[in-house]
Amino acid sequence: MxxxxxxxxxxxxxxxxxxxxxxxxxDHSVRFHQYHLADMGRVRVKKVCELEDREVGNAEIGKGYEYAKDQVVPISDQELSxxxxxxxxxxxxxxxxxxxxxxxxxxxxxxxxxxxxxxxxxxxxxxxxxxxxxxxxxxxxxxxxxxxxxxxxxxxxxxxxxxxxxxxxxIRDPSEIFPPPVEVDEDEIEGALALMDTMAREDLAGEEFQDTYTEALAKVIEAKREHQPLPEAPTEPEQPGQVLDLMSALQESVDKARSSRGEAADADVHDLSRAKKTAARKTPAKKTAAKTAKKTTTAKKSAAKKTAGRKPRSA
The missing domain is CATH 2.40.290.10 (Ku70; Chain: A; Domain 2)
Structure with missing residues (x-):
């Protein structure tokens, strides 16, 4: 607990x-201390009073608010509570x-x-x-x-x-970091949406969401402790300095995402976005038909109940 x-x-x-x-x-981060590299002696931060030029202990230290350069207002923990x-x-x-x-x-x-x-x-x-x-x-x-x-x-x-x-x-105003005015066409938006669909997940379970930095750092520390060669860093594919063709980049991204999931990597971005639009158009129709059928069934049942509950007229 x-x-x-x-x-x-x-x-x-x-x-x-x-x-x-x-x-x-x-927090599972690996913590480092500071050491004097010549003899690996621990380097510590000392708390020193500027006026007396001496180290002071925690019992002598309290909080204060600098109201002016020559005026500090002391505030105790009791007063804060x-x-x-x-x-x-x-x-x-x-x-x-x-x-x-x-x-x-x-x-x-x-x-x-x-x-x-x-x-x-x-x-x-x-x-x-x-x-x-x-x-x-x-x-x-x-x-x-x-x-x-x-x-x-x-x-x-x-x-x-x-x-x-x-x-x-x-919260700072985000307008300070807005990009310069630029136009994005509908095909590019649909391509981005298709990529998002390809990368969609139901949860955050999986190897992609593990802390690989801490694992790699632990391997480096263990190798140095055992005086073994350091593990080699994986070679990263060369990234282009500037994206010239946005649609090509989206298409390549979709291919990589589908390939990593074991799916065919030759699906066209435009085809994926069209399929999504078609599915979106069909869904309301199915729902409407289902609602109509439900209403008809309910109406029939209600009519049957009324007929059954109705008394015959006297002759």
Whole structure:
């Protein structure tokens, strides 16, 4: 069980759920330290007071806000924990919204919310089931580490997950990085859509989604430890500096994607896009026919019930 990061409660309306917050993710990155290469002695960072020119210990160090060059306002952890905020001890749900209404660029780290004791079990499960049935997520406010934050609470396989979010004013305007004006024709768009269909997956399971960097780094470290030759890097195919023919690039990409999945690699991009359009046109017709047949059957059944329930007229 991961260690508790924060304890408090989820609050929506008059319902309160005592919870503990634990990390929902793990970092498997390889960590490096700094060493003096001449003798491999560890190089450490020391905390030095600029005024006294001496190293200070953690017990002597505290937080402060530089109000001006010659004025620093000290702030203690106790003062931060007693901020006059309703979110200081609770995750206050402000609204419930469809997940697709939240821009993914706002969503950050994920945390599991675990119920705090038997008394929290029922309201916890209530919120899990209500979120699952509504197909919505909760947007909440909470205060951690000296600042109020925005969060997203959702249900995941019977558990509640809190995602840290950025405030809307923290998102930069994307118009700053727009490309120069350029025209893209319909064939190129259809070619890109055909490539996307070829690369479509139902989930993220598979070798493509494994951390190969960490695996390769572990092999290098092991080889150096055993004084063995380093593993050779794979040769990368030469990439063109500039794409001159976009349709040719799309066609080659579709061929490679189909070949990697064991399919025929000679399908034309235009044929794939036409097949998709044809399938899209046929689907509504089938649905309409099915709906018509269903309505006819229902109407017949209703008429039969009315006839059966009708009393004969008296002579």
């Amino acid at each position: 991961p260690r508790t990061i924060w304890s408090g409660a989820i609050s929506f309306g008059l319902v309160t759920v005592p919870i503990h917050v634990v990390s929902a993710t793990e 007693n901020l006059p905020l309703p979110t200081a001890k609770a995750i206050e749900i402000a609204a419930f919204v469809p997940l697709e209404s939240v821009d993914p660029i706002q969503i950050g780290e994920g945390y599991y919310l675990t119920p705090d004791g038997a008394v929290a079990a029922k309201p916890y499960k209530l919120l899990v089931q209500a979120l699952g049935r509504s197909s919505k997520v909760a947007v909440a406010k909470y205060a951690w580490s000296g600042r109020e934050r925005l969060g997203l609470v959702r249900a995941l396989e019977g558990a509640l997950v809190l995602h840290a979010m950025r405030w809307p004013d923290e």
